[in-house]
Amino acid sequence: MKKEVSYGTKCLQSPIREHTAHGVISRPCVGSCYANEILQSLNISRKNGVFTDLTLQVEGQHFPCHRVVLCAKSAYFQAMFTSNLKESHLGTVNLPDVSAPYTALVLDFMYEGRIPIEEENVQEILRISDFLDISSLRNLCVKFLERQLGPSNCVGIKQIADKYYIPTLSEKTQKMMMERFTEVSMQEEFLDLSKEELIGYLSSDDLVVSKEEVVFEAVLRWVGKNKTRGGAKVSKDLLEHVRLPLLDPAYYLEKVEMDKIMNDSPECFPLFYEAQMYHILGNSGNSIRMRPRRFMDLSEMTVVIGGCDKKGVLKLPYIDSCDPKTGTWTGLSGLPGYSKSEMATCVLKNNIYISGGHIHSREVWMLNVHVNSWIKVASLNTGRWRHGMVTLKGQIYAVGGFDGQSRLSSMERYSSFTNSWTTGTPMLEAVSSAGVVSWMNKLYVIGGAVDDYRSTDKVQCYDPVEDKWTYKSPAPFCKDCISAVELDGTVYVIGGLMSTIFRYKPEVDVWNEAAALPGPLESCGVTVCGGKIYILGGRDENGEGMEKTFVYDPLTNVVSEGQPLLRAISHHGCVTVLHR
Numbered sequence: 180m181k182k183e184v185s186y187g188t189k190c191l192q193s194p195i196r197e198h199t200a201h202g203v204i205s206r207p208c209v210g211s212c213y214a215n216e217i218l219q220s221l222n223i224s225r226k227n228g229v230f231t232d233l234t235l236q237v238e239g240q241h242f243p244c245h246r247v248v249l250c251a252k253s254a255y256f257q258a259m260f261t262s263n264l265k266e267s268h269l270g271t272v273n274l275p276d277v278s279a280p281y282t283a284l285v286l287d288f289m290y291e292g293r294i295p296i297e298e299e300n301v302q303e304i305l306r307i308s309d310f311l312d313i314s315s316l317r318n319l320c321v322k323f324l325e326r327q328l329g330p331s332n333c334v335g336i337k338q339i340a341d342k343y344y345i346p347t348l349s350e351k352t353q354k355m356m357m358e359r360f361t362e363v364s365m366q367e368e369f370l371d372l373s374k375e376e377l378i379g380y381l382s383s384d385d386l387v388v389s390k391e392e393v394v395f396e397a398v399l400r401w402v403g404k405n406k407t408r409g410g411a412k413v414s415k416d417l418l419e420h421v422r423l424p425l426l427d428p429a430y431y432l433e434k435v436e437m438d439k440i441m442n443d444s445p446e447c448f449p450l451f452y453e454a455q456m457y458h459i460l461g462n463s464g465n466s467i468r469m470r471p472r473r474f475m476d477l478s479e480m481t482v483v484i485g486g487c488d489k490k491g492v493l494k495l496p497y498i499d500s501c502d503p504k505t506g507t508w509t510g511l512s513g514l515p516g517y518s519k520s521e522m523a524t525c526v527l528k529n530n531i532y533i534s535g536g537h538i539h540s541r542e543v544w545m546l547n548v549h550v551n552s553w554i555k556v557a558s559l560n561t562g563r564w565r566h567g568m569v570t571l572k573g574q575i576y577a578v579g580g581f582d583g584q585s586r587l588s589s590m591e592r593y594s595s596f597t598n599s600w601t602t603g604t605p606m607l608e609a610v611s612s613a614g615v616v617s618w619m620n621k622l623y624v625i626g627g628a629v630d631d632y633r634s635t636d637k638v639q640c641y642d643p644v645e646d647k648w649t650y651k652s653p654a655p656f657c658k659d660c661i662s663a664v665e666l667d668g669t670v671y672v673i674g675g676l677m678s679t680i681f682r683y684k685p686e687v688d689v690w691n692e693a694a695a696l697p698g699p700l701e702s703c704g705v706t707v708c709g710g711k712i713y714i715l716g717g718r719d720e721n722g723e724g725m726e727k728t729f730v731y732d733p734l735t736n737v738v739s740e741g742q743p744l745l746r747a748i749s750h751h752g753c754v755t756v757l758h759r
Contacts, residue, residue, distance in 0.1 A: 460573030486751025567615025704753025
């Protein structure tokens with residue numbers, strides 16, 4: 180259906196009627212009504228060539244005009260006729276790159292304030308209003324485009340907004356692109372996006388899609404249409420913003436690994452390998468491609484496990500989960516058998532594993548997050564407490580700890596396929612309550628206690644390929660009761676009654692300070708969620724547990740206070756898992 184809006188100014192003021200002894204006297208109207216009558220008279224004079232002092236020449240046609248009216252509505256003409264330009268003295272002015280029919284419409288608007296704006300003419304009217312700098316007409320075109328904005332045309336309207344620099348309209352089109360991406364990506368206009376524009380949408384956490392398959396298929400359609408721009412291959416620049424690990428495994432196998440375009444894109448193979456390892460071995464890192472977008476059916480939640488009460492006397496049996504989107508805490512199935520503190524926790528294939536929790540403990544339990552049920556798995560070979568546990572290449576590694584008499588250097592690894600623990604090569608130095616983290620298929624043990632009175636600054640690194648431990652650059656602290664997490668290739672260390680977050684880059688083996696905390700903390704829970712680091716609970720300098728939480732954003736380097744815990748807690752486990 181043809182859409183048309185006729186813009187104009189209505190006379191809102193009626194003639195004034197005054198009653199006297201001699202009858203009723205009608206006085207002429209004033210204000211906008213009177214002004215409209217004058218303009219209409221001037222427009223009739225213009226069309227008849229009466230009292231005009233200027234002729235506009237457009238495509239061979241001549242339009243007699245009044246300079247004063249043109250100057251009143253157009254900054255372009257005002258600048259032309261009030262300057263020393265030669266056009267200010269000419270009787271005829273040529274307007275290039277303007278069509279005669281649209282010039283007639285625009286002149287009618289300049290005289291009478293009325294113009295029919297339609298889908299078919301809005302771009303040309305906007306172009307002329309921009310060229311002649313007629314702000315009122317330009318604004319009318321913008322309002323018309325805003326009213327017509329929808330999924331089927333927002334890409335085209337965005338291009339118009341960018342071409343004529345209309346920030347408000349551009350923002351509205353981007354908002355619609357983000358909020359209705361599924362519909363927009365099915366339109367023919369979507370395929371006209373530049374690669375840079377498409378990347379801008381793909382890279383956003385705020386892209387509103389229920390599942391990542393929508394994003395992947397949008398990229399395939401764009402690549403199929405734009406073969407002539409860059410060949411049939413999928414650019415790594417595009418695909419690295421598609422969260423392949425979050426695709427359904429069966430869909431990934433059928434639509435990604437079997438797709439001809441994908442197989443012709445060798446530069447993307449590392450991204451395919453990452454997704455394959457995720458589907459086979461589980462979540463083994465904190466890459467952005469493994470994080471759900473904000474509005475997906477799948478989302479992250481932080482989980483706090485066990486720990487000690489405010490005074491550090493009682494061990495707590497609770498397991499609480501929080502959805503960062505809502506800030507709401509809910510309970511999960513309680514700890515099995517008995518309460519635990521200073522246990523080791525980690526996540527493998529989105530299941531939570533815990534071990535230890537008291538001296539000599541060998542028990543290992545797995546919480547199946549999907550059904551919210553605990554399952555006892557194979558026990559550790561060595562009873563340990565205050566140790567660390569991380570996932571590495573689809574296996575769980577338990578390192579160090581305390582057996583009630585001395586610190587441990589031993590290490591063992593767990594295979595979920597065989598449900599068994601295997602003893603590995605021991606560390607170079609025995610430690611407990613250290614920061615343990617994995618990155619790029621290597622395991623790092625940072626600091627820790629070497630006895631009841633001393634802690635170390637050593638960083639021990641294990642390479643499972645070489646089956647060898649080596650020392651890395653020492654930490655700028657000697658602390659225990661610390662936690663370590665990896666995010667985007669950087670390791671962050673928090674705790675040890677330090678009020679500073681330290682940052683370690685394994686790739687270059689360099690330490691530095693990242694940010695300051697409001698006060699010293701130790702034995703706190705630390706996990707990564709939504710690309711940010713969550714610091715949950717812990718003990719302050721007075722030895723008391725806290726219910727406070729802090730959120731550190733590495734992109735802004737800002738620490739802010741988050742949603743408090745349900746209770747004061749310390750020496751607890753803390754992980755992040757996915758849920759629907």
